[in-house]
Each structure stands twice: as structure tokens, then as C-alpha cells.
Amino acid sequence: MRARTEGSRALGDTEQSIVKVVPRIDAIAADAWDACANPDAAAYNPFLSHAFLNALEKSATVGRSTGWLPQHLVLEAPEGGVLGVMPLYAKLHSQGEYVFDHAWADALHRAGGRYYPKLQGAVPFTPVPGRRFLTRPGPMQDHSERLLGQAAVTLADRMEASSVHVTFLTEDEWRRMGGEGFLQRTGQQFHWCNEGYATFDDFLATLASRKRKAIRKERAEAQAAVEIFSVRGPEITEAHWDAFFEFYLDTGSRKWGRPYLNRRFFSLLGEALAERCLIVFARRAGKLVAGALHLIGGNCLYGRYWGATEHHPFLHFELCYYQAIDYAIAHGLARAEAGAQGEHKLARGYLPETTYSLHWLADPRLEAAVARYLSEERGEVAEINALLREHGPFKRGS
Template identity: 60%
Template sequence: METSCQPARKPVAELQVRAVQALSAIGAAEWDACATSPETLAAGDETFNPFVSHAFLSALEESGCVSRRTGWLPLHVAVERGERLIGVAPCYLKSHSQGEYVFDQGWADAYERAGGAYYPKLQVSVPFTPVTGPRFLIAPGEDPDDAVAGIVAGLRALRDETQASSIHVTFMPERDWARAGALGFLQRTDQQFHWENDGYATFEDFLGALASRKRKAIRRERREALADGIAIEHVTGADLTEAHWDAFYRFYTDTGSRKWGRPYLNRRFFSLLSERMADRVLLILASRAGRPIAGALNLIGDAALYGRNWGCIEDHPFLHFEVCYYQAIDFALARGLKRVEAGAQGEHKLARGYRPVTMHSAHDIADPAFRRAVADYLKRERAHVEEAAEMLGSLTPFRRDCSRSEREA
């Protein structure tokens, strides 16, 4: 569907809202001031989420990974008072539901069978990134409620202008989820598995918190993962080279092609990422006989390590667990990070010390009848997610015979 998405200002009280078709139209310092302000990050432990940084999002755009051609047309919402930017939201006009990790294809099918047009839709998110982080970015010193109300009003005006069916804000903090709900968005939950540093100084400390059988299983997995003479290397900062990225891209495209047909990220993206934020990048590489055979891309926050992409060109038992989960824990412990977020899905993470955590998204649907149907579905889905979290929480591998303070004593 062809749409005219020219930047347009619309009044929201004394605020002006415009749709920005390229991140380059907003200065990096202005954007990042909003992304890292206390108003944006209130109630969370993270002081720098790398995925909402200007460097990361602009690398996606400039590499061509997000564009009209790929079905991710940038239409970032900027709220201003006079010449001052008071809030922004990373927003895209979508012609499909790929690369989002909050699945609404069933909604699209149902709406289109009923004669509606689900696409285009507006997606407020970080493309290809199932990581919770701020979606309503607020300038320092601004009133968060006013700024969010302005952003939401701008999103709704943009939805009307582009004839989009809906607005989807995914992987958002719970506080903003509640705020969106108060502004009329439908609320959705899902689940991931995160590792929490419960005061551990070493990996052995972490293993000591597990039941004996689980502890032995992890030790065995780690031994077997490296049994074929495989060596592990952590590469970050100035040590990252184009040769590292050439190797990782081979892994990424090989695995991505087998899993979902077409990898989302191109080779140029990784060079731009390394050029712009190498100190926030951790590449964990596995080599055999001096030849790289597998790797995992992670981004480093101030509080968490975020596992993003994995790939391999040789199959070895437990190597995926070693590179993506156990090595990530090793790095987090060494850096004093509070947790590891190892990506979407994966109940197999539970046995490896990763606990269930609730994810949040919010959805604003224009068609009243369709909105009622989705609201009814989400009510039942939220109850199911809550029940599943309680059940899975009871299946963690941690010892139940004593508290952490008793174990330390």
C-alpha cells in the first residue's frame, strides 16, 4: 500500500509532534539525552540501554536493514515545545510482522478474513531485537506524563495519516506498559528467561546455589562443549576487527538461513556497529584448530549483558549453551553486571539457571469491533502467561534447602 508519509506537525496542547523519516534528522546528542535521562529510565536498574542509542538505531538505517524495501519504514515520532525536543519514540511503518518477536500474525489473518486491512501498522520497537527497553524517550527535566501523552497523541495522529490499522509498542518496561494502559492501549504479556546475579562472585558460587544434580549436569555440559579442542575467546572494544566480523557473519547467515530463511541483518550493519559502539559489543567466538566455528553477539549495558545473535558452521554437543549462556554468565560476573538477558523463548534455559521473567507490550487498534475481540483474547492470554510463569518458577534448578545468606555462611 502506497502512503504519503511526509513529516507533518500536529498540535498536542502546546506541543508539536512530527514524524521523522530518518534518525539523521535528529542529532545524536539530543536523541541520546532522551534515551538516558532519569525520566526515561526511572524505576529500572539500567542506565544505558544500547539498543535505543542513536548509534545502534542509525546503524540499522544506514546499513539498509530497516527501510521501506525491508518493510520497516522509519517514522520516528518527535515531540517538541518550540525548538526543544522533549520526547521521541523509535517507530516504523510495517508491511508485515516479521522480526518483532511479539507474534500477531493470527490477529492479521483474522482481521483480513473479516475484510479488514491489517497492514500497514505502526511498530514502536527496536527492529529484530526482543530486548526490553524504553520506548518513550523523554528529555531530561520534562514531565514524563506530559511527554508520553504527547508521544501517544502523535502516534495516533500518525496512524490516521498513514491509514495504519494499529499501533504496537513491544518489549517495553512495566511502568510504561501501565502508563500506556491508562491511555487506552490494550496490554499484553509474554515470557523470557534471564539469569540474575544473586550476589555471586564466581561461576562456582552460582553453581553452589543449584541442586547437586543440576550442578553436575552443567559441569558436564561445559566439559563436553570444549572436548574437541575448542577454544573460547571474548573480543570487545578496539580488539574487534573486520576479520572477526567476517567470521561471525558466516555463522550468522548460515544459522539464520536454516532457521527463518533470510537473516535480518546484513554485513555492513556489523561494521557500523563496531565502528560506532565497539566498547558496548562483546563477541564470544569458539575456534577449533585455530579456525573460528561459532560465535555469539552480545551488547553490554551498564546493568546487563544482552545476548542477541548466535551462529555456527560446525555442530558440537552443548557448544550453543557454552557460548550463549555459560560464557555470558562468566563475562557478566567479571564485569559486575546484574543479569544476562539471553534473547527470546527457550524453556531449555530454565535448567541452566535462567529464571522466567514477564515481558510487556501495548497495542492500540483503531477498529472498535476488532479491538474488542483482541481485548478478550489478551485477557485470557495474560492469565495463561501468569499461570505458566508460576509453574516454571517452581521448576528452577536452585536449591530449596537454604537461603543465599545461609549458603554464604
């Protein structure tokens, strides 16, 4: 077996490939990772980039102290080239994931089993959809994908972990890997789709009259209360990050008790992905009072973190939703995504989209029970999404 990357260990091999487990993403060449994660610039997903994931590790947002232990998989060809990678973490809890399995952990505990550690294939702390089995395009892509999935299960077995969870992956991956022994789960998010609008008013014209008037009223009230402006790339200073982090802490403390990200992470993010960062701020009487951070992808604007130190009606909708739509239209982006939850997004033009996750459970009793539950849940999710789309904010026939 050839020399290994420092700190890595071989998990398995075939005549065609070797899978290694790497405990630090900076032990993987950034260009090799990104060639697998984002081979198509038009569909670039910043959350899958080496830079984003490395910022999480360098800031110690991800690591032993937070219960997210990197166990990234690297699939190598016999000649040593990287065929695929997978962001993977050993976890001692179920925080920061957004696909909830607490009931499963409780059930196994009551049956005398142990749920933690488990393995999580995900982007930590953000429910952003995207590929998770990051393989190079080519005739061996599906095979490489299967090898990464098998390697994750093998690693779980060797670690005596209870399970493997791959969350917010693409529908294509979900369908292919569903035949490889993974249980399939669905969920819901709300995304805005650009139907070739030239202006925000073009978008509004497709809405039912009552919804259109409500949005205009909300925007007018928010914009009358504060001054709204955006900064991007090198325009973003450390002072901007200081202000934004204060907003983030306020929201994080109210929503989940302890914010997941630390201040250093945002500086590292700004250094590594400056041109992908867009912060929309609100200012009143010369003071910054709210902000929303968006990351710019190849064809999508990803809204993820927001906060405010002053309450103003509809300001959240303006900074997180309407400004995102404005930006997507102006820059020809196909979608705007605004994170998890929120049926309130429906009235603002964000329609329900199905999200996908995969789950492998070592305990056959738990696997059987979860399989029955997920079968029912998938039906419910499909029914709810169809109903919400039917009663969406758009004019009939739009």
C-alpha cells in the same frame, strides 16, 4: 509553526509542545536522541541508542526494501528543545517483531478489512526489553509519554493504518499507557540475575545438585572440544566480523529462512559501538567455528546473535549462556539476557520474566475480540511464569 527538520512533518501541537514525524534517524541530533533514550548511564541500553538504530538505517537493513519504514516521533518544547522521541516504523508485514499478530491480521482480512500498513514501536529484529516512549526525566515526563502515545495513534489514523504496536516496553510504561486506550499484552523471556556472585562456582552453589552437575559436565565437554576466547571493542577486526557474519547467516537461514541483518550492519555497529560489542568465539584447529555476539549495557549483558559452522555438543550453551554469566559476574552486571524463547534456559539458571506490549486497533470488532483474548492470555502467562519459577533449578530456599 517554526522551521522543521529537513524531511520531517508536524503531526500535532499543543500550547506546550510539537510532535514531528522524522523519516530518518540521522535527521535527529544524536545527543538529543540519546539524552532521551539513555539519560541514566547505569541503565544504558545500547539497542535504544542513536548509533544502533542509525546503523540499521545506514546499512539499509531498515528501510523501504525491507518493509520497515522509519516514522520516528520527536516531541519538541516551545523553545525547541527535544522532550522525547520514539522509535517507530510503518510496516507492510509482521516479520522481525517477536510478538506475534499474524492471527489478528488474518482475522481482519477474512472480515474484509486491511491490516497493513501498521505502525510498530520497537527495536527492529531484536526482542530486547526497554523503554519505548523515550522521554527526558523531569516533572513532565509522564505527560510527554502520553503525548508520544497519542501522536502514534494520530499518525496511524492519518496513514489509514490498522493499528499501533509497542513491543517489549517496560512494565511501568505498560501500566501507565494501558489507561490511554492501548490493549495490554504480556509474554515471556528468560533472564539470568546476578545475586552478588563472586565467581561462577558461587552461582553453581545455589543450584540443585543435579542441575549443578549437569552444567559442569556441559561446560567441560564444550571446552574440551574447542578453544574459547573473547574479543571486544578495538580488538574486533573486519575479519572477526566476516567470520561472525558467516555464523549468523547459518543460524538465520535455519531459523527464519532469510536473515534480517546484512554484513554492512555489523561493520557499522563495530564502528559506532565498539566498546559495547563483545564476541565470544570458538576455535578448533586454528579455525573459527562458532561465535556469539553480546552487547554490553550499563547493568546488563545482552546476548543476541549466535551461529556455528561445526556442531559440538553444548557449545551453544557455553557461548551464549555460561560465558555471558561469567562476564556478568566478572564485571558486576546485574543481569544477562539471551533473547526470546527457550525454556531450556531454565535449567541453566535463567528464570522466566514477564515481557510487555501495547496494542491499539482501529477496527472496533477486532479490538473487542483481541481484548478478550489478551485478558485470558495474561492470566495464562502469569500462571506459567509462576509455575516455572517454582520448579526452577535453584535449591529450595535459595
